[in-house]
Amino acid sequence: MADTLNPVQLRAYFALMESVSLLQYAVRQQLLDDGGLSYVQFEILAKLSDNDRPLTMTDLADGVVYSRSGLTHQAGLLEKQGLISRAASSEDQRATVVEITERGRDRLAAVLPGHIDVVQELLFDALSARDVRALADMMSAARDHMRARPPRSAAPRRHRAD
Template sequence: MAAPLEPAQMRTYFALTEAVSLLQHAVQQQLQAEGGLSYVQFEILAKLVDAGRALSMTELADGVVYSRSGLTHQAALLQRSGLISRHSDPQDQRATLVEITTEGRDRVARVLPGHIQVVRRLLFDPLSDQDVSALGDIMSRALQQMRALPPRSAAPRRRERSGPR
């Protein structure tokens, strides 16, 4: 049996998870109100803008913390809205490439100022420059530990059982 968390570890864990939940809630409200986007849809669009190129669904799955089926569903919604396009990779017909459209770029540009304002007000305003630097270093180390595991896209898919075998 694993040793229990120390009181300081428990306090830090709960403070982190509550802060993330509150920040995500505020961000989700802002994205929905200003752009009609869910957080994961914004994340997909932002990753495509940042990449500056088409990304495969696998690359998106590795970068967005979301299930494969959920990501496929969100990509379909974004495509129906005209914010992305999807097509087969000419180098690998098994892969699907995702590109952001001009309308998708415009939507990101529309919601980004409000997004930045929410993040700045809730996360960065109460912190000093040293706090931001220390938090960035700490979270980078934690993220590196988490990302050292195989990417979720490499995990085998769980198959539903369809009756007795």
């Protein structure tokens, strides 16, 4: 393992982190303004909408890279609004399955155009088609490398000392 990052690595790292922060801020504001959603709530709805079957809470937690307790809280908020439903799995009584409702699909449809506009304007308008392909390839490789580790749901739960 290296003791330091070289200047190009440092520049890439800080540019990535700053870009992500700026994009996340704008996206979060748009989602809140257009649909009263947090980013993780949007991500939950989008992942559920993109699946042809309900997902377990564990699958959702791994997919959205969010803590189990945080996801449970966010799912509870979405359920109270009627945007998702949760139920015990018919295959594994220990598992909870989550499904998007029609109301959830409607909310997602309401925020999606503004979301696309923000991402297009802030991220993709500054890049050529070639740059976008290169960025997609680079970030996919980095993500796949990070995802090669065991999912967070496989990690043992930490118990608090009383």
